[in-house]
Amino acid sequence: MEVDPDEPKTSPSTSRSPTQHIRDRNRQVAQQHREEQRAKTIDTVRFGLGEVQEEVEELDELSEQDINGLITRITRRKHASAEEMHKLSEAFLQSMDNIKLFFEAPGALQVIVKEIIGLDSGCQVGALECLCNLSLGEAPVCEKIIHQGGRNLVQCLDSPDERLKRTSLWIIANTISTSPKAAQTVVQMNIVPKLFYIYLDDSGEKNIANEFREDAAVCLQILVMGKNRAARQEDITFIKDNMIKKCRNSVAAEYHLKIIFHADIVNPRNEFNIEQTHHLMDFILGNLYTTPDFGSIANRLRIVYAIRVLSNMVQCVPTTTIDAMRQQLRGVWETHLEVLLNKVFDFGEDLLSLEVVYLIRNLIHDKSPQPLPCQLDRLEVPNIDYEKLLPQEWK
Amino acid sequence: MLSVAEIINLLNSIPVGYKSPEDNCFNAANQMYIPEYKKLGVITVANELQDNLPEADENDLFCDVPGCQIAFENSASYQAHFYNVHRYLCSVCRRCLPTAHLLCLHILECHDSYFIIRAKRGDAMYSCFLGECKVKLPTPKQRREHCINKHKFPANYRFEQLCGKPYKRHTKKPSKSVEANEIVDDMDVVADIPNMK
Known part of the structure; x- marks a missing residue:
């Protein structure tokens, strides 16, 4: 006769020894914990409006x-x-x-x-x-x-x-x-600093089932985007003052330069201290150096916004930016800017190449400090129809 | 690949300068590379899983904080209860507050005699209920108005409970003498545990 291993071998709970009782209790709690953990990881699926019927057949209408x-x-x-x-x-x-x-x-x-x-x-x-x-x-x-x-x-x-x-x-x-009205209301509840602290939270590894830092980054980018951005000036100043706390290798770091760019933190009116300049440069050069391809959304965010922020930095704070860039290229990454830009050209994306050309334009102009951090003869600019890609007002 | 002369020609057709995030020159790349935020809902099977859990019996989880003893069906409910009710506990009056900031405010406003004296003198001592806001106001009433106007708290929010004061369902219209004693009255310690957060 087969014995079911799960069947309790002890007598009813009233006659169980205390040790047995504790063991049973521990098993029960462990099982419950497993159920909850399983629920935490597999039970949440996200859908757009009306998409759910196609995916879940058993859904009650x-x-x-x-x-x-x-x-x-x-x-x-x-x-x-x-x-x-x-x-x-x-x-x-x-x-x-x-x-x-x-x-x-x-x-x-x-x-x-x-x-x-x-x-x-x-x-x-x-x-x-x-x-x-x-x-x-x-x-x-x-x-x-x-x-x-x-x-x-x-x-x-x-x-x-x-x-x-x-x-x-x-x-x-x-x-x-x-x-936009809802966005303004939540901003008045001082949500931006709260979101930014959640975004900065460096505890634990990235967990696909529970990634609240990425969600906070998504909220932040919505609040800082657009001409009539919901975030107030004091919120932008808060982000600027605390941006150096975000580490390039931390979770959801791909959103960092996007938030900075759309919050218009790098503009001709703002000044940066040495620490801030080096922080931004570390993010920019690190993203350009370490991102292997242009396939995923995260990699696209890293590359596109590294180019855009750098392009504005070399215009707004040229001397400190170029000094910091030189130091880090030589001391940290042991490479040249041309190598990084050629890598981006190699991705074969026309619009991305055009944005790199905007950056080169800002690096090389009549008022640029000498010597230039970038030599034209080393650049491998792809031969595409740039005229067609340029915005109408520049033609 | 473009030659140096061609690169220079190309650069000459592009204006130099700072470009704002809303500049039209980024539109095409934004559309091509950066997907717009898509609104998503959520569907869960958590309820089904929770329904299948064994029935709670007398040996199941209960809160072991003295004077509480509430039983729970699962550890998640117990955890939520503990965080909501017992995490930030005042060591003087055993009152529970929902956040560390509110516990700090409670200790100051209810158990700090230096605070009471300065508040009576009319100094701006009442910190905003929001931890991130550094504004201080001279009276609880002004703080209430600040929270409603500045931070969009609902007007019927239970402000009295936020820093450990009793929730008064029927408040009498205060006379001048009562108003004068308002600060002292607010310092009353209440033993019950409010349902906050």
């Missing part, structure tokens, strides 16, 4: 009546269970109509927002995921989410629970990318 029923139930009780929020969350992911239905229901959003501050971690996660899918809606929906739950979302960023922190970052990214 909720009718308008079902959603109205859920809304009535949660608003009457002023409480939503994890299961109800999960259903709503799936409904929002399926269509914009479901989102509008919930948006127009008075008091429904408030119930979900209230669940974020509850003590039950399942409900907290459920509420945040519900808001995350709701934030796929249009600008008025996003503005309402930030108006009613923005403060709680910002507080969740301090949470030691990475899942809460990460889901909050997703909601913030969705809302600020949709509505």
Whole structure:
């Protein structure tokens, strides 16, 4: 007769010895821990609006009546269970109509927002995921989410629970990318320093299942981008003062130069101390030297923004930039600028090559300091139709 | 590959100078190489997994902080409870605060006699509830207004609880004499644990 190894061999719990009881308890906790860890790593998948039906066949399709029923139930009780929020969350992911239905229901959003501050971690996660899918809606929906739950979302960023922190970052990214008004509101809650500290957080290795630093970088880049950027001048100054704390080898470092470039930190009005200049130069030359190809998005960010920031630096702070560049090229990387630029030309990307030409133009002009850090005869500029690529106003 | 003369010709057709991040010359490369942010929702199977967990029994997790003893179904709930309720505990009155900054404010405002004297004298002593904001204001009321106007706290936010003060459901209209004693009243220590965060 076969014996099932999982079957307990002991008598019922009432007659178990204390040692056996502790062992059973330890096994139970270990099993629970494994379940939770598994849930943490595999259970979260992200989809755009309406994409979910194509990928997940077993998903329940909720009718308008079902959603109205859920809304009535949660608003009457002023409480939503994890299961109800999960259903709503799936409904929002399926269509914009479901989102509008919930948006127009008075008091429904408030119930979900209230669940974020509850003590039950399942409900907290459920509420945040519900808001995350709701934030796929249009600008008025996003503005309402930030108006009613923005403060709680910002507080969740301090949470030691990475899942809460990460889901909050997703909601913030969705809302600020949709509505400039929502972006301005979260900026007034002093979110930029908080995001930047999360982005700087150097603890632990990169974890694909739980990468909140990349999410923080995405939020930051949205806040600093555009002519009417949401970030205030004091936020930009904060980023400038603290940028040297970001290490080139740390997680999500590929966003660093993008944030600096779009925040317009390198401009003719700003001055940099030696430490800041060397920090930027380390990032720029390090990215150009160590990035092997132009395939992935991360590598593209590293290369494109290294070229753009360097191009502006040699114009705005020419002397210190060129001194720092010379020092690092000779002392750290043991190479020449021409070698790095030729490597970029070798990627065979026309528009990228044109941006390198912009950089060379800023390095070599009538007022440039002598001797130049770059010799034209060593450059392997590809022969492409630059006229065609130049913007209309320059032709 | 271009010759030196051709490179010089090409460079002459390009203007020198600083280029702002919004300059049109970056548009084509942005479109080609840098994908725009795409809004994404989230779907999870966590609830299913949690439903399959064994039923909680009397031996399951419970909070061992004296006076709490709440039982939990899983360690994640216990962890959330501990962080929310017991992490930042005032050693004087056993009150729990949600963040280190608010615990600092609580100790100053409730247990520091030097603070009370200076606040009574009218000095700007009340720090903003946000750790990142360095503004100090002379009265709790002004701080409340600052938080609402500057940091967009909701007007019905439970400000009293943020630094360990009781939440008053029905507040009487304060008379002048009551207002004068407001600061002293605020220093009352409350034993219950608020649901903050």
